Amino acid sequence: MSETGTASGPSSSPSSGPGTAGFRPDVIVIGGGLHGCSAALHLSMRGVRVLVLEKDHVARHASGVNAGGVRQLGRHVAEVPLSVASMELWHRIGELVDDDCGFESHGQIKVAETEEELDGLQARVDELRALGFGHEETIGRDELRALVPAIADHCVGALVSRRDGAAIPFRTTFAFRRKAIALGARFQEGGAVTRLSRRGGLWTVETAEGGRFEAPVVVNCAGAWADRIAAQVGEPVPLEVIAPMLMITARVPPFIKPVVGAAGRTLSFKQFPNGTVLIGGGLLGRAERDENRTELDFSQVSVNARTVWDLFPIMRGATVVRSWAGIEARMPDQIPVIGPSGTEPDLFHAFGFSAHGFQLGPIVGRITADLITGGSTDLPIAPFRIGRFAA
Structure with a gap:
């Protein structure tokens, strides 16, 4: 310059x-x-x-302090070209920053609990394919259970992006x-x-x-x-100042590798290698940006807990050990x-x-x-x- x-x-x-x-x-x-x-x-x-x-x-x-999701799945269509390009960088992140950043690529899944939700997910796949993108696909009940054996019996299928994953923020x-x-x-x-x-x-x-x-x-x-x-x-x-909330559980035996969301509910759910489970999805606490602090809204925390209760019966005995919220900007x-x-x-x-x-x-x-x-x-x-x- x-x-x-x-x-x-x-x-x-x-x-x-x-x-x-x-x-x-x-x-x-x-x-x-x-x-x-x-x-x-x-x-x-x-x-x-x-x-x-x-x-x-x-x-x-x-x-x-975010959930660390590395996802192309479910992106606004305007973001898709950027997300696809960024995923290529994520899959060689060690070459870029000399650290693997804890990145693991086991896919991300958005679960459908009804046939109507699954039809909506298929419409999303069709929209992306019309734009030239093929990273998302729908799967049925059997393949969903092969990928996520612990999912509740009532779930009928899912949207999958197989190269997605998560890292440590x-x-x-x-x-x-x-x-x-x-x-x-x-x-x-x-x-x-x-x-x-x-x-x-x-x-x-x-x-x-x-x-x-x-x-x-x-x-x-x-x-x-x-x-x-x-x-x-x-x-x-x-710009709106928001405080997305997360919670983490005590260790439970390993049972899931992909990151899981839901078509009809707010959820981001993943298990770390040490057995702890991170639960989020964008439900909001209160942000006080001039004071550099956030407050949890426990009524919303309980909404996420209920979603996990419904979708993962294996988690019904798990203990939440910590909850927190970051400060973020939303347009x-x-x-x-x-x-x-x-x-x-x-x-x-x-x-x-x-x-x-x-x-x-x-x-x-x-x-x-x-x-x-x-x-x-x-x-x-x-x-x-x-x-x-x-x-």
């Missing part, structure tokens, strides 16, 4: 990896979640000097961070961005702790706080904002993943690097433009 900036800040500000004093970044990434770390990695792979600013610590919020995000640092990226943690301004071809980013950083390009990966960054450049968005149309600003040059957005952004992390970083270093990307991102909310 033709221009460089300067970075400076108080020596007392927490940082990780090499220090930022004297570092002149080409790009500042706001937000140290998976998408911010992925953008930093892909840019660093192309020789771009990157500084990541994180208000807390890397993977503090949604990127570190915290480990994954830190793998991207470590590899980015190894390639020259710098991270400054413990300082929330308070002001973003542009003058003379340089962005100035200021933090609550008095840090002041400059670079020609900025990437907004600020998650549930990204709307505040966008608003400063005249791009207000109707009204349930798909993220990805791409260049509509009001300012050299500003890019990647946020609002609406509780299903983990699998997209590797490809969103690559797309961001494509846009910054080449001006375009080979993947269709028009549906994700921030300007769709302008009206």
Whole structure:
């Protein structure tokens, strides 16, 4: 890139990896979640000097506490091309970040409890095939039981994406961070961005702790706080702050390998190799983003527990040992904002993943690097433009 900036800040500000004093970044990434770390990695792979600013610590919020689903299954049709491309990166994730991220590919399954639900799943398969995608297929009762022997007898079939799976979120995000640092990226943690301004071809980013950083390009990966960054450049968005809940059980004997959801209910269900079972699916607690905390809604936790009771009789004696919720951003149309600003040059957005952004992390970083270093990307991102909310 033709221009460089300067970075400076108080020596007392927490940082990780090499220090930022004297570092002149080409790009500042706001937000140290998976998408911010992925953008930093892909840019660093192309020789771009990157500084990541994180208000807390890397993977503090949604990127570190989500269910870890790596799924193409059930994606919004606009996301499907990105999800398919990202899955190719997941299946060689060790080559990308020098860590397998705990990724296991045993497939993901969406169970139908009625023939009507199964018909709806088949319609989904037909829709994807018409668009040229064949990764989803329906299966009947017998094959469902072969894949998930513990499923309840009343289930009639399922939708399957066989290359899907799951990974460990915290480990994954830190793998991207470590590899980015190894390639020259710098991270400054413990300082929330308070002001973003542009003058003379340089962005100035200021933090609550008095840090002041400059670079020609900025990437907004600020998650549930990204709307505040966008608003400063005249791009207000109707971002909703949500708190998806999860719970985990005590260890039970191994009985399932695929990740299981349900066509007619909210569920994400998987068992770890150590026997514990993770139960989620997007039911929400309460998020207080200005206080950096969440509160569980136990009435909703019980809804997920009831779903598991109905679909997996083997789990009726299991003990839930912990529940929690992360802080995430949801957009009204349930798909993220990805791409260049509509009001300012050299500003890019990647946020609002609406509780299903983990699998997209590797490809969103690559797309961001494509846009910054080449001006375009080979993947269709028009549906994700921030300007769709302008009206």
